[in-house]
Amino acid sequence: CHIYISIIMLNSTHYLLTDKMKKTLIALAVALCCAVGAQARDEVVRDVTYLPKPAQSFLTRNFKSEISFIKIDKTLGYITDYEVVLTDGTEIDFNRDGSWDNIEMPVSKAVPSGLVPKQIADYVAKNFPKQKIVSIDKESHGYDIELQNGLDLVFDKAGQFKKIDD
DSSP: OOOOOOOOOOSSTTTOOOHHHHHHHHHHHHHHHHHHHHSOOOEEEOOGGGSOHHHHHHHHHHOOSOEEEEEEEEETTEEEEEEEEETTSOEEEEETTSOEEEEEOOTTSOOOGGGSOHHHHHHHHHHSTTOOEEEEEEETTEEEEEETTSOEEEEETTOOEEEEEO
C-alpha cells in the first residue's frame, strides 16, 4: 500500500499539530493500509471443486459444455458470488451458497427449459412463439428474462407477466 502522508506544520495557531494529533493521523494511515491490504482480490480458477456442491450439481444436471473459467467474487476476503463461464459462452452466476442467480446463454441457444418456471415458459410460448429465452435473472420481485430479439420481460415470483422492461 503506497500512501504518502504529508504533514505540514506551520507555526500558526490555526495549523499547529500536537504530537498526539500526529500519532493519530499516522495510526489512521496505517489502519487504512491494513484495511486496503486485507481486501482480497477476485480469484479466477478452472476447477469445478471451487464451487459449492449445489452449484456443481446444477451444472452437471443442466449443461453439457465444459467450464472455461470460474470467477470467485470476494468482498473484504469473503466470497460473495461465483460467475461461471462455459466454453460455449454460457454465463451462470451463483450466490455464495451455490444457488443460481442469473443465466445468460449465447443468442443462438435457449436457457434450458427445466430452469424456466412453467408459467413464464407458457407465456413466452403463447405470446412470442418464435423467440427463445436467452437470459433469466432471479430478482427480489421475481424474474427478468430476455428474449432472443432483445426484448426484456418482467415477471413476479408466481410467474405472472408484469411488464416489458425498457
